[in-house]
Structures are given as structure tokens and as C-alpha cells.
Amino acid sequence: MRVRPIVFVAAVFAVLTGVVAWVLNARSVNHWLAVHTGLADMSGPYYDFWSGFGSDIAEFSLVGAAVTGLYQLNRKYNCHQRGCWRIGTHPAAGGQFLLCYHHHPDYQGKKPSRELIEQLHREHIEREEALHAKRDETHQPLPENGGGITR
DSSP, rough: OOHHHHHHHHHHHHHHHHHHHHHHHHHHHHHHHHHHHHHHHHSSSHHHHHGGGGHHHHHHHHHHHHHHHHHHHHHHHHSSSTTTTTOOOOOTTTEEEEEEEETTTTTTOOOOHHHHHHHHHHHHHHHHHHHHHHHHTTTTOOOOOOOTOOO
């Protein structure tokens, strides 16, 4: 699990290198940035910005909204095991979790075989029948004589 600190240190180093390069070449970098973002004011105050780079602000927000939507959709359907990017298609713990076949406890890291699917289906049918029998037993009408209750 040492990958995250290494990536973090590399990212910080890259940012600091970029800042140092910008400071050392500030005049040419600032001019390039002003021309390419439209801040050079060649035709009037901020005309170049709103005609060029600034007009894309709304498009950036639309792309950001689309990316956010895709991310949330992925979070809803991906495996609930932390760090797993597979799609979770197998319910576990009574439907509280969606897990991929790799993390589902019934599959033991292998894709489910036909025999396993049939076994789990039979167990599910038996559970459902037991629940229905229990429900039917609970909802039986009381006997006509009051069920032995004396008044």
C-alpha cells in the first residue's frame, strides 16, 4: 500500500517543478498565457478573452456535469468492496450490497458454475417456501369459539 505516498510525492514534485520553471521563465510564460487565454487586450478590454477562452466556461461546466454523472452512476453499480472497480451484479447480505463474482462470498473468487447457480437457486426457493409457510401459519383465522378465551 506504498503506492499512494509515492504517487503523492511525485505529484507534489511535478507541481513544484512546474512552479519553479514558471518563475524562472515568468516573462515568456505570462505572455504566452495572456495571448492564448485572450487577456492580451488587443481589441478592447477583455474582448479577446470572452471571444475565445472565456466563451468555453459554459462548455467546461457541461463536461464537468457529464463526468460527475458518470462517476455517480459508476459508484451506484460498482462492487461495494473497497478499491474494486468491477460492476457489482450479485447481491449479498440480503441485497444490502452489490458485489462482483470476485468478492462475493458464495463464489470464492471464481465465476459461478452451473452447479453453484442451481444450488443457490434451490436454497433460495427453500427459504421462500419457508417464509410463505410461516406467513400462512401466522395469518390463520381464529376458531369460531374464540380460541379458548373465557369471558
